Amino acid sequence: MNYNFRQIEAKWQQYWTKNQTFKVENDSDKPKFYALSMFPYPSGAGLHVGHPLGYIACDIYARYKRHKGYNVLHPMGYDSFGLPAEQYAIQTGQHPAITTETNIKRYREQLDQLGFSFDWSREVRTSNPRYYKWTQWVFIQLFNSWYNNQTDKAEPIESLIAIFEKEGNRSVNASCDDDTPVFLASEWNSFSEKQKQQVLLKYRLTYLADAEVNWCPALGTVLANDEIVNGVSERGGHPVIRKKMTQWMMRITAYAQRLLDGLDTIDWPQPLKDSQTNWIGRSEGASATFKVIPTGRNDEGSHQIEVFTTRPDTIFGASFMTLAPEHELVAKITTPAQKSEIDAYVEATSKRSERERMADVKTISGAFTGAYAEHPFTKAPIPIWIGDYVLANYGTGAVMAVPCGDQRDYDFAKHFDIDIPNIFDGVDISEEAFADKVNTLIANSDFLNGLRHKEATRKVIDELEKIGQGQGKINYRLRDAVFSRQRYWGEPFPVYYDADGMPQIIAEGHLPLELPEVEKYLPTETGEPPLGNATHWAWNAEANKVVANELIDHKTVFPLELNTMPGWAGSSQYFNRYMDPHNAAAIYSQEAIDYWQDVDLYIGGSEHATGHLLYSRFWQKFLFDRGVAPKDEFAKKLINQGMITGTSAFVYKDVAQNKVYSKALINGKHVNPIHADVSLIDSSDELDVEAFKKWRPDLSKAEFILENGKYIVGREIEKMSKSKYNVVNPDQICEDYGADSLRLYEMFLGPLEQSKPWNTAGITGVHSFLKKLWKLYLAVDDSEPTPDNLKTLHKTIKKVEEDIEHFSFNTSVSTFMICVNELTAQKCTSKAILGPLAILVSPYAPHIAEELWEIMGHTGSIANVSFPQLEGKYLVESTKAYPISFNGKMRFKLELPLDMAKADIEAAVMAHEQTAKYLDGRTPKKVIVVPGKIVNVVG
Template identity: 55%
Template sequence: MADYQFTKVEAEARQKWSEQQVYKTSDQSSKPKYYVLDMFPYPSGAGLHVGHPLGYIASDIVSRFKRMKGFNVLHPMGFDAFGLPAEQYAIQTGQHPAVTTEQNILRYVEQMNHIGLSYDWDRKVETSDPDYYRWTQWIFLQLFDSWYDKNTDTARPLSELIAYFEKNGNRQLHAHCDEHTPAFDASGWQNAGAQGQADLLMHYRLAYLAEARVNWCPALGTVLANDEVKDGVSERGGYPVEIRMMRQWMMRISAYSQRLLDGLNEIDWSDALKEQQRNWIGRSEGALLRFELADGKNQLEVFTTRPDTIFGVTFMVLAPEHALVPEITTPEQQAEVEAYITKAKNRSERERMADVKTVSGAFTGAYVKHPFTGKLIQVWIADYVLAGYGTGAVMAVPGGDERDWRFARHYKLNILDVIEGSDIETGANDSKDARIINSDFLNGLPAKAAIRKAIEAMEAKGIGKGRIQFRLRDAIFSRQRYWGEPVPIYFENGIPKAIPEDQLPLRLPAVDKYLPTEDGEPPLARAQNWQFNGHPIETTTMPGWAGSSWYFLRYMDPENKTTFADRSKTDYWNQVDLYLGGSEHATGHLLYARFWNHFLFDRGFIGFKEPFKKLVNQGMIQGKSNFVFRIEGTNTFVSAGLKSQYKTSALHVDVNIVHQEILDLTAFKSWRDEYSGAEFILEDPTTGTIAENGIYRCETEVEKMSKSKWNVVNPDDIIAQYGADTLRLYEMFLGPLEDAKPWDTHGIEGVYRFLNKVWRLYHQDDVFSLSQETATEAELKILHRTIRKIEDGIDRYSFNTCVSAFMICVNELQSLKCRKQAILEPFICLLSPFAPFLGEYIWQAMGHNNSIVHAPFPICDEQYLTDDTYDYPVQENGKMRFTITLPKQGDKVALEQLALSHEKVQQLLQGKALKKLVVVPGRIVNLVVS
């Protein structure tokens, strides 16, 4: 018998769906709502790869299941269409990124439709569409026009802040603002002038301008992402990169630190993910305290989580870029300090944090006075202290902090023992459970009590106070790029002003090149008349996360011309019930989106704080990259087994010309021009020695699936060979949704055979035929057990076990030769969320007019699930021996009696003394014998 004709089946089902517009979703329904969201993709030029659909298929199964269960399901899709790759492509080819992006999107939509994803495409959003980014710009302006009131713990309109300043200045104001905001009274405000007032407001705005550290590449004239910088030079071109302060738009996400932390308690996300967000936000309780410099002029402010170890301070460490460094450095130390700053300056933060082995620093020559003992303490600079965290300065307690200890050891600085039970010769002791010693008034106190007492003493002395510090920093929002949302701000006499709402969208202008200007201005500076009423417009654009921070709201009301989404619609659809996406977004997108959502809630634009009620991370499907080895300086390639005999460099090779790790030599030569004359040193696969007629073996490595790594596998190819239902089932069958796994088609035949078996249940000699006989008890048991397993599986997002449950069911029905509609009609409904094409086709063959998409999900009848007896495994000292059949439920004592009197048990116990009998009803019998 031939295979089932999946191409025909899938084409017919697809036509049915598009004719009947089965996925169109109404904003009004008597049914309960359910919102299933996928993280929308960046539409890359390589098209959708097999890794993308993993999550999409899973969420599609849930969507289809919920529809059949009687929910009004919102299941949309869109595109995160701004981004660097399109811009790079534009730089290389001169093509406008909008053009290539649109082509890529069309391709993605087509691919998604081939997979059978049940999106309501009428709700598609694209972040690069002016009708969409108009509202991204609008939200930016709301942030620009808001400040954070710590009294009410909400964002409020700036007009209210201005009214307050006019009456009171910023006295008694409890607002979230920059660290060094000056104090002023009402007259100070009134006399500040337009520029002065604008500067003062800038300290409070939630979207604000400030100086920020960036990776500046002078040769490219642009700022680079950390991952575009490798070993201090640009990845593209290998030019030097320096760290520089630049004026940038920032987002005051730090105002929301505590709320973003608290909100985690209300949402159903994995503990691992919540933990990552908690660590990212990084709340720590401690004290802020000031040390007088010995020069009597300056003060040094530090944040410490261990004020209880204040008597263990033996030196101070500042970040090399700390503002006081030039001022306090003594002439004798100046050369050394400057040399160190130059060296440290261009190390990335990541490098500085990761490198704990090399200790480096420089003494400034300055001293501070210990606030309690009055002793003089040296002030050092070292790059393990980061400028961006806390105050950029630490009080070093080498007895209590590992990094301080290593630093002290290296520079032979004093180490004091202030924590009971330490051995300061071998390392620091950061225990918070020990008692404090050698510390005057803190002696004998446990650390936690000592922390409180130390803070009290500091407050009494007026040198410090208790403080809660967050690691979360304000986010840099400006990008020196072309392909992003323009920031809707213009500058009138240097004062940043909002472009009026009714003038939005501020469209991306045309430019002659997608590159920075000669003097390092961003690409938008190339635009003609980039002005508003004669005033220059901001030239940076927004980052990728701007558009993705609110797209889930736009799906609810995608066409709205007067607001980003009507309140009645956002109230109806409300939170996302299930959000599916990769864990690589744990601290980026998922934090920024929560921030914007909280903000929109504060300002009354939406009615809920947390956007994503339930979140599931699908594991990444990784690529299996293949490598060939070129002998350096030649065009000769050596097989993997022989490569150690030569000096070679490994090069990625296209996975599509490698089969079972063996390179197709002819295909390789025609793959790229430069390899047309390639020569090979081949190996004998059994002996691993050089062999003229041997094979070329590649080495493999599991990496992210990416065009640049030549390991992308396209789902279209799989669909052409096996059909979309097979692809869907196979991706689900691969393993648990949340696990990362490399793509491998080894087992795909299995699910393909399964679908053919399903087909044959409904067809005899390819002719559709079912029997109308009444189902037997055995058949009903199989069906209802499967219904239970599938519902359970979907509820637990355990789609792989669902597929195996289907396989078991079909194997059993097949061996019973069941062809009964009474069983096979509910079965196809059960299967249809997983294999919708085959489901629809058979549903139609059964004579239904409606689509299976709207069929009801079969209901499990409990009476077919219960068993009276159970085969108890009997263990001897925990080792499995045999099974005995006993009642499944029942009184424990009665079961013990039954077990003991069982013939096999008696036999086992002969000549042995029973020490203990363990019987767990419905589970196990364990005989403990001596």
């Protein structure tokens, strides 16, 4: 009987579905384990072999935990809102929901084929109204919350209103907009409803703001910082410009410190933690206020410039100030004489795209405002410049420039011939700035003279506080996140605008607010987002339902928000929703989350480091503050699977003639490498020339110059992508070798976290392993196992268990191969050995394991059988083949009892005939004996 993987795999996949083998309940006497793979965006291209890598690893671990007696939650779903379906809708008019549905179906087929132990009854789709109802619900909770810095957590907005009514906002320490005015209780109480709402927006955790946003004209939408790579959009690579727009924002900055602190409590990869740390960008320093010296302009009040600096100790070295060109004071302080120069400069920078600005970092530019600020201590006038090296959205958008201590300030000063006072003792600054904090003392700095960096910093902050012109401050690079997108295929905001134009929330009971139908998926002619095309998109606040736009009267019927939520909204809570996915009354029940708590193992790509994984942590902490989630970190352990890269193939076309050379023949010739589809190449890099000619008709007339009668292609490792013709999808491999072979092979390729090239050639190795495994069971019987059999089995149990616990799946595949090779050599037929072996293999190759289990006479799935117990007694050795080395070089082996004493080992080695040979008459200086390990003779 041959190993008929097609029949076996189909049989067990049907069995698992029919018997709901992997359906999991929310209550159990067993301990819980939550294993989660990041859910995919269902793209039209389907899965390629790189996608399942993390899923397979996670599935192995989930199945292992099931064997170990855990109640395992292992769900899967789809992040099904997103740009590609919408772009397709724009091109073809097909509703994104239809495209999405088709793609999901294809994904599901591909996933089912691979034998995952997902509980599909818990599937979620972010674009399903029953799901996004709860995304909208979280938005409402954020809208109705503020961040109290005193208690360091989010609180209901009502508690803030109560404070305002009693004592105004002077005593409130909250995360709020910078321009929040100070008011008394009496003032608050006399505010109009609109004024109150405007003030509250400055405190809400999601709020409307006129923000400088990254506008992408080609995509017709704004993008978040993490959606922009190298100044162009992550998707499509379109240019991005800066634009002021009214947008929904998320006050993630309120959580900056806690997002940083939380990293210490979770077992996530250090590189991922590092990139979150850098993204949050905490820096410690001081804020200082510089008064602008009045110049007698009649429209000029008293202005002051606030700066943030990490080097307050260098304040006496400040010889100028630089404002960002966008800084609001620029227009107010510029002198008439300098106005035209400043205007021209501001105009020029606003036109430069972010990309241009980044492309030439080297060019120094700026302009003088004509105004001066007063140094807080020396009272000396300091010229105020503007320059685009100062960023409007970092710190205060203004810099106290200390050219002797900061290279950019130094370059700017040199370029514009500004004074560079030296405040470092014994340091030469004639060539460059001195940024070292440690190896100098402060000089020429009044009360700071002779102090080190640390003392000077402390002292200057004290002095700034005394004169009321500054204090110690911690600054973060992290910005509040733009939460509006001018797209159709996303979650609608549960928001309408009242007669005052203030946002009003649709009550929870009326959710979900479902996406309206539109004729076109493009922005409207007036530049409004695609929802502006909907004719039925107004809110009747009495009937609490969506009605036609023409009924808008701003009394009972109001316009609805036209923006939709960004891609990361739906993925920021999905892991909790899996715990209770069909709950219509709540995001999840208290019992469900009390039972499952959090994710024990989360596997996914590192590209989500500063997007999904940061936003999710933010929402989780918020829900924790509001008592909705029991843990303030959602995933205890996270693993980034590496990328599987493609092995591209190249043919080499002569530039001048219509000749294509085999790889070894290109030396000295001027050739163009051309991608060849990898499906046309065999395992020894030989090209099927005829098939290639059919595939590239333009080269069908070309002469192919062969080596040894073969055309050999060149190979190169590149990212797997359609355009490089190096994509390998799992379907063909499942067809040729089966899912179990694919699963084993993906694991066998190398360590999970590392990126590695895909090369189909090696799959025959794991496939023949499965065939050998299968053969072992052909004559399975009840014979007594031999000591060798038992030793092989228990050695394997030990290693495989250790490997799974360490996520070292590649080495356990090797271990299985060694085990099967040994048992085959031992002619083992014993059920007492082969039974446990089938269980060991089952997390990796579940289909064949089920079949073998059945062959051995068991009924029911192997998935719930206990993992074999390691019995150390079978592994006990009485002797050891000691490697005997001379000066660190192993020369021969000597079999000695393991319980032999050190001195006896040494004596046995010295007495050995080979020892005399290697010593060659010398007397050893020393003999190192490590019992159980090694003997080293020195001398």
